[in-house]
Amino acid sequence: MSECKNIREQFALLLYGELKFDEEERIDSHLDGCPECRAALGRQKALHDAVDAAAVTPSRVLLNRCREELAELLPREKPASSWTLWWHQIGANWKSQFLKPVGAMALLAVGFVAAKITPGWNVSGGLGSMDLANFGGAQVRNVATEPDGRLRIVFDEKRERTISGSRDDQQIRALLMAAAKEATDPGLRAQTVTILVGDANEADVREALAFAMANDENTTVRLKAMEGLERYTNDPMVQNALAHVLLNDPNTGMRTRVIDALTGHEGQELDRQMVGALQELMSREDDHDVRERARQMLHSIKASAETY
Amino acid sequence: MVQPSLKRWAVRKEGAAVDETELIRAAQRGDSSAFEELVRTYDQSVLRLALSMLRSPEDARDVYQETFLRVYRNLNQFRFDCSFHTWLYRIATNLCLDQLRRRKVRKEEPTVVATPEGSMDRMDAAPETRVEGDPQRNLFSGQIRKRVKEALAELTPRERMVFELRHYEGMRLRKIGEVLGTSEEAAKNCLFRATQKMRTALGEFV
Numbered sequence A: 001m002s003e004c005k006n007i008r009e010q011f012a013l014l015l016y017g018e019l020k021f022d023e024e025e026r027i028d029s030h031l032d033g034c035p036e037c038r039a040a041l042g043r044q045k046a047l048h049d050a051v052d053a054a055a056v057t058p059s060r061v062l063l064n065r066c067r068e069e070l071a072e073l074l075p076r077e078k079p080a081s082s083w084t085l086w087w088h089q090i091g092a093n094w095k096s097q098f099l100k101p102v103g104a105m106a107l108l109a110v111g112f113v114a115a116k117i118t119p120g121w122n123v124s125g126g127l128g129s130m131d132l133a134n135f136g137g138a139q140v141r142n143v144a145t146e147p148d149g150r151l152r153i154v155f156d157e158k159r160e161r162t163i164s165g166s167r168d169d170q171q172i173r174a175l176l177m178a179a180a181k182e183a184t185d186p187g188l189r190a191q192t193v194t195i196l197v198g199d200a201n202e203a204d205v206r207e208a209l210a211f212a213m214a215n216d217e218n219t220t221v222r223l224k225a226m227e228g229l230e231r232y233t234n235d236p237m238v239q240n241a242l243a244h245v246l247l248n249d250p251n252t253g254m255r256t257r258v259i260d261a262l263t264g265h266e267g268q269e270l271d272r273q274m275v276g277a278l279q280e281l282m283s284r285e286d287d288h289d290v291r292e293r294a295r296q297m298l299h300s301i302k303a304s305a306e307t308y
Numbered sequence B: 001m002v003q004p005s006l007k008r009w010a011v012r013k014e015g016a017a018v019d020e021t022e023l024i025r026a027a028q029r030g031d032s033s034a035f036e037e038l039v040r041t042y043d044q045s046v047l048r049l050a051l052s053m054l055r056s057p058e059d060a061r062d063v064y065q066e067t068f069l070r071v072y073r074n075l076n077q078f079r080f081d082c083s084f085h086t087w088l089y090r091i092a093t094n095l096c097l098d099q100l101r102r103r104k105v106r107k108e109e110p111t112v113v114a115t116p117e118g119s120m121d122r123m124d125a126a127p128e129t130r131v132e133g134d135p136q137r138n139l140f141s142g143q144i145r146k147r148v149k150e151a152l153a154e155l156t157p158r159e160r161m162v163f164e165l166r167h168y169e170g171m172r173l174r175k176i177g178e179v180l181g182t183s184e185e186a187a188k189n190c191l192f193r194a195t196q197k198m199r200t201a202l203g204e205f206v
Helices: A002-009 A011-015 A021-032 A035-053 A060-076 A092-117 A170-182 A186-197 A203-215 A219-232 A236-248 A252-263 A272-284 A288-300 B020-028 B032-054 B057-077 B084-106 B135-154 B157-168 B173-180 B184-205
Strands: A139-145 A151-156 B009-011 B017-019 B112-115 B118-121
Touching (some): A002 A021, A021 A035, A035 B157, A035 B184, A060 B032, A170 A186, A203 A219, A203 A236, A219 A252, A236 A272, A252 A288, A272 A288, B020 B057, B032 B057, B032 B157, B084 B173, B135 B184, B173 B184
Antiparallel strands (some): A139 A151
């Protein structure tokens, strides 16, 4: 009878499909020879149906009201900004260096837009009737309305500059890191990432590479960035970025390479997040090869690879 | 990479399927239409969970608003460490649990209100979602619903949440653990206790 009691206690989890294969097998084989437990299982199913009957579905009216209220409330909230997606994961040191060129680019954009949308404005202050095309690269510093309704705009002119220096020059490095993320030409991004790979022993460079590996839309750039980080897989920040790639990168080769990078080092230690990422991968990865590599990796560190 | 059942897709207005990750990134860049799509992808299930847990349309509305406002405020801190669905449900379930715990302290029973005709459950006043033709069956269903609601109200907030997420939301125990910040085993034990209590409370109906 105690076997029957144990079996019946598992019925709810059985109906929810939350038992392991061998547990289900044990119940099935017991049910074959126990009509009382079969009847008890029938009652448990009836209980499930009864609970189903109490399901609540919000009315359309309530849903619409919620949506309308939310639509009214949202504009009062601070709008989402784009610059913090990865910033929390990336050190403040690199961020502060990196934001300078980004800020400059934002100002350039403002200046460019201002120039495009204001044809016909007279420009004073010694510039006379300067051709508007000349404003293409202006950095607008301030816009103010004067008492007579005219607008007063303070801007810096954009000037192309060329600098030269060694790779470890701070200015050169800051520009390289900015180009690795912001350059519109993927070829230029790939080139700068390739150069930065040579300095991946520096933490700020690893952060720039991690950003490119996790976020660049171009696979070649992401791959090059990963190549630079493969020797630093014990760095928690790098593992964090690799976990992100493992779960989000659409390219099978990139996902495979993450696991290879982790298995390629003797004494590799995985942090909890990486183990979690590998386990999550087991439940969502379509590619058999990647899944098998993840399974072997989890097995090698004696972590569960089961999916539920 | 991801199985279709697990990868969430939304449909943009022009009809093209969009990867949810792209939608989230667009919303993080301040694209309000992308945020609206995210809301519309999940808001029915959030509202259903809140209504089911709290059994009060007013409280469910509050949880709905607060959930999506918090998502909006904190979207830039979402780092894809877990699925958006898990993150969203973590916020919604915490708000529901807070509300339930406050109720326990205040001994509130928000679904029951006084009316000129006597006490009435507001949830019973809501339109039925299923049309049943058989009056006897309707009566029996009504009795069961009442007893199920009473039995659910007797569960602890955590038992109630785990039961709701598993039974009505169809969420796996592993994910329930992620949402509630606990282990799968703890969620399993919680579900086990909840179902035992439900069986005791509803034994006469089955």
